Amino acid sequence: MNIVFTSVKPEEEEFFRKELSAYEPTIYSQTIDKIPLNQIKNVDILSVFVFDKLNKEILSPLKNLKLIVTRSAGVDHIDLEYCRENGIQVAHMPAYSPKSIAEHTFALILALTRKLKKINNRTSHINYKQEPEILAEDLFEKSVGIIGTGRIGTEVAKMALVFFKEIFAYDIKENPQLKDLGVKYVSLEELFKNSDIISLHVPYTPQTHYLINSETINKMKDGVILINTSRGKVVNTDHFYQAIMEGKISAAGLDVFEEEDVLILEKYEEGKGSSKNLKILKLNSLDNVIITPHIAYYTKTAIDRIKNCTVEAIKNFITQGDTGRYRVI
DSSP: OOEEEOSOOHHHHHHHHHHTGGGOOEEOSSOGGGSOHHHHTTOSEEEEOTTOOBOHHHHTTOTTOOEEEESSSOOTTBOHHHHHHTTOEEEOOTTSOHHHHHHHHHHHHHHHHTTHHHHHHHHTTTOOOOOGGGOOOOGGGOEEEEEOOSHHHHHHHHHHHHHOSEEEEEOSSOOHHHHHHTOEEOOHHHHHHHOSEEEEOOOOOTTTTTOBSHHHHHTSOTTEEEEEOSOGGGBOHHHHHHHHHHTSEEEEEESOOTTHHHHHTTGGGGTOOOHHHHHHHHHHTSTTEEEOOSOTTOSHHHHHHHHHHHHHHHHHHHHHSSOGGGBOO
């Protein structure tokens, strides 16, 4: 069985080699687009990460490919239709870090409402004055709107019960447990209108593409705070940028953003990039915007769980022909 890993961090490699030593996996630190396809053309099992874009062009030369295991919850970087048509199983890690991402969400909310970035910038320049521009906001007087109440959104909602006066939620499928706890499911229109803070926890699909755009932003409260730890293309960068610069959105915390791989993978050194990247750099220079490099999931507990679940999925496939609870298609 020919097993190939891509986008593996140095600290992960030893684990995968040890746990799959019987199969002598080939392991690359690069994304798949950086690897000559003739080196991996005979792969049977391919394990990737979110920055590996598995489109038809990449997949079609891999004639022996039987299984893709992505070390992520999201699968929007994989051409699932091609995989279905060609009998390729796809597995993901559906529940490795909902609490980790929820905690990161609250780290962003608290840092923004307490104006920690502005305070840190001031104190680093030996300015310790208590002035109105660093006056914080209390969460117990505010409402939060959570868009998407899957595993991650549910954890965020449970944490929000400790902090907020009101918790609004929107999802095509309501969670009865959250309703019993006092979370109010409302329409998107009502959520936009009534939320002081909006937090996004939806997968990226054609339906959620640019969910946050000029039209939906105009429906929000003036001075709303926006948090995105879901997927970058859920937010239209150009419209969001304008709303921040005009003050419609008073603050924002982004762990994901459009074309994030250009900055995270340093593709700008290859001459790649766009005006969206420049706007993200500009936004990150502001005191009221915090941008992190897609690391909401990145805790020791979550990484250990991803590694173990990846190996389990691969071994299940080899011994049983199916990845079980990890299977997408």
